[in-house]
Amino acid sequence: MRLRSVGARLTFWYAGILCVTLLILGGIAYILLAYTLAHDMDAALDGVAKVSAEQTRAEGRAFFPRDVDELFRHYFGFSPLNPSLELFDTRGRPGSTRPGSPAARLPLSPKALHDALRGIPTYETIDGAGPYPFRVLTMPVIKDGRVTDLVRVGISLENVFQTRRRFLWILGAVLPFGLLLASVGGWVLARRALKPVATMTQAARRISGEHLAERVQETGAGDELDRLAQTLNDMFGRLDDFLRQTRQFSADAAHELQTPLTIIKGEIEVALRSPRSPQEYQEVLASSLEEIDRISSLVAGLLLLARADRGVLRLDLKPLALPELLEEVGAQMRLLAENHGVSLDYGIVEPAAIQGDREHFRRLLLNLIDNAIKYTPAGGRVTLSLRCDGEFAHLSVSDTGMGLTEDEQKQIFHRFYRAAEARSQSGGGAGLGLSIAQSIAAVHGGRIEVESAPGQGSTFTVSLPAECNPAITASS
Numbered sequence: 338m339r340l341r342s343v344g345a346r347l348t349f350w351y352a353g354i355l356c357v358t359l360l361i362l363g364g365i366a367y368i369l370l371a372y373t374l375a376h377d378m379d380a381a382l383d384g385v386a387k388v389s390a391e392q393t394r395a396e397g398r399a400f401f402p403r404d405v406d407e408l409f410r411h412y413f414g415f416s417p418l419n420p421s422l423e424l425f426d427t428r429g430r431p432g433s434t435r436p437g438s439p440a441a442r443l444p445l446s447p448k449a450l451h452d453a454l455r456g457i458p459t460y461e462t463i464d465g466a467g468p469y470p471f472r473v474l475t476m477p478v479i480k481d482g483r484v485t486d487l488v489r490v491g492i493s494l495e496n497v498f499q500t501r502r503r504f505l506w507i508l509g510a511v512l513p514f515g516l517l518l519a520s521v522g523g524w525v526l527a528r529r530a531l532k533p534v535a536t537m538t539q540a541a542r543r544i545s546g547e548h549l550a551e552r553v554q555e556t557g558a559g560d561e562l563d564r565l566a567q568t569l570n571d572m573f574g575r576l577d578d579f580l581r582q583t584r585q586f587s588a589d590a591a592h593e594l595q596t597p598l599t600i601i602k603g604e605i606e607v608a609l610r611s612p613r614s615p616q617e618y619q620e621v622l623a624s625s626l627e628e629i630d631r632i633s634s635l636v637a638g639l640l641l642l643a644r645a646d647r648g649v650l651r652l653d654l655k656p657l658a659l660p661e662l663l664e665e666v667g668a669q670m671r672l673l674a675e676n677h678g679v680s681l682d683y684g685i686v687e688p689a690a691i692q693g694d695r696e697h698f699r700r701l702l703l704n705l706i707d708n709a710i711k712y713t714p715a716g717g718r719v720t721l722s723l724r725c726d727g728e729f730a731h732l733s734v735s736d737t738g739m740g741l742t743e744d745e746q747k748q749i750f751h752r753f754y755r756a757a758e759a760r761s762q763s764g765g766g767a768g769l770g771l772s773i774a775q776s777i778a779a780v781h782g783g784r785i786e787v788e789s790a791p792g793q794g795s796t797f798t799v800s801l802p803a804e805c806n807p808a809i810t811a812s813s
Contacts, residue, residue: 351523356516363508370504374497378472379460384412386458386476386490389422393478393486409492421471421491427454427484445489449475453487462494469495537566597628641773652694652780659689659723659730659803666702667721670710678715681706684722689730689803693781701777704770705734705797713738713794729783730803735796741789749787750775774799 409420424432429445449459458476473491477484601624608621667681674681691698709719717737724731741749750771771785774797778785783801 345524347527348520348523351527352516352520355519356512359512359515363512367501367504367508371497371501374500375472378413378492378494378497379474381409381412382460382472382474382490382492383458383476385409385422386474386488389488389490390476390478390486393424393488394480413492421473421489423489423491425450425487425489427487429487432486445475445487449473449489450487453477454484456484463491469493469498533566537569594632597631601625601628639769641776652697654692654694657691657693657695657698659691659732660686662695662699663702663721663723663732666699666706670703670706673707674710674719677710677713678717679710679713680718681710682718682720684720684733684735686721686723687725687805689723689725689805691730691781691801691803693801697777698781701774701799702732702734704774705799708770709734709736709738709795709797712736717794725803725805727805728802729800730805732799732801733796735794737794740791740793740795741787742791746787746789750785771797 425445426432429450431445446461446463449461452459453475454477456477456479458474461473461475463471463473470493471491472494473489475487475489478486478488604621604624608618613621663683663686667683671681706719706721713719713736719737720733720735722733722735724733775785778799778801781801783799786798786800787795788798789795
């Protein structure tokens with residue numbers, strides 16, 4: 338079954354990891370417990386065997402303490418079950434044996450006898466003396482450099498087995514209980530930790546295209562959830578700006594298209610109300626054609642901007658000599674400048690070449706110069722200049738026109754935006770020229786910057802990656 342809740346998945350993984358961790362730690366603890374018990378038992382057997390061997394060597398005969406249980410209790414720390422204490426000669430024949438010792442029924446093993454005769458004590462675990470195995474230590478009694486007797490000390494492993502069994506029972510009982518508590522705690526913590534996410538989800542559901550001004554509430558903790566809320570709020574902010582611009586763009590586009598269409602419709606309706614002379618019909622058609630050209634220019638600009646936005650604007654990149662193109666466009670726009678009573682001059686023009694699309698870049702220059710002439714009063718001046726600093730060419734169009742405020746400079750490249758004074762002038766464009774120029778500069782890897790002040794004119798500078806002082810004249 339697939340867990341759809343993040344809290345359930347976190348709890349499941351937390352409980353699973355905890356279970357594996359507890360099993361590993363329990364296994365390690367069990368191994369350490371078994372090792373410790375075995376080590377302590379062997380050390381206690383060694384102590385009992387050494388005391389018995391020393392007493393046998395001192396007395397020269399089989400010797401057993403009066404209270405064997407007390408001897409075992411001294412070294413083991415408790416009264417062990419079925420303690421065994423035996424004495425053998427060097428041939429392995431039993432001598433003295435503690436009465437009732439279960440180990441007395443077990444013969445001395447050949448390995449223990451062989452090692453004892455070599456002076457080596459031997460530890461063994463022997464089965465068959467009862468329901469539990471016996472742990473036995475066979476130690477030689479050495480006197481005057483030779484082995485005289487063998488002492489065998491043993492104890493039942495019943496206590497060890499029971500201790501390990503109790504440990505496993507305790508571990509088996511504690512593990513499920515611990516996992517249950519950990520799972521419940523993990524579930525509570527997961528729900529508490531994910532509560533802000535649920536709040537964000539509800540807030541995000543309330544936010545729609547009509548209510549993008551709302552924002553997801555931040556917790557103020559500065560953690561990952563706050564960063565998520567900030568990211569969502571930033572996204573909603575961008576969506577809000579985009580939708581607002583889209584609505585404004587649609588409204589402005591509809592308005593710009595409606596005006597010429599209304600003019601065309603009105604002129605045609607007037608012409609059809611009564612018979613007209615051929616000259617009057619020709620004037621109506623000429624006026625309609627002008628409006629159609631205006632619509633075509635607007636649609637072409639919108640298509641160019643749409644293609645630039647999608648990154649599919651086609652470019653025919655070739656070496657392009659900027660001074661030659663600047664001179665060509667300046668000569669073309671000189672007549673328009675004269676008609677407005679504006680002088681069109683050249684400033685410093687340095688040689689520079691770029692890889693660019695001639696027609697698109699020509700349109701960029703036409704838009705900038707057309708704006709400069711259109712919004713410069715009669716008697717003003719428009720200056721074209723070109724500088725190159727080694728890696729970039731800076732093409733500037735300066736005018737002595739009305740200038741722009743700081744707020745207008747921030748919005749001047751928005752589509753359909755026109756400054757207040759520009760909107761008051763008749764014959765103004767649709768407000769797409771600078772947007773188109775900026776898009777063309779961007780697809781060529783450049784940018785447009787503006788410097789302006791109200792009443793002091795404006796300077797638009799196009800900066801593009803270029804080759805300064807090219808050895809070969811770029812193709813025109």
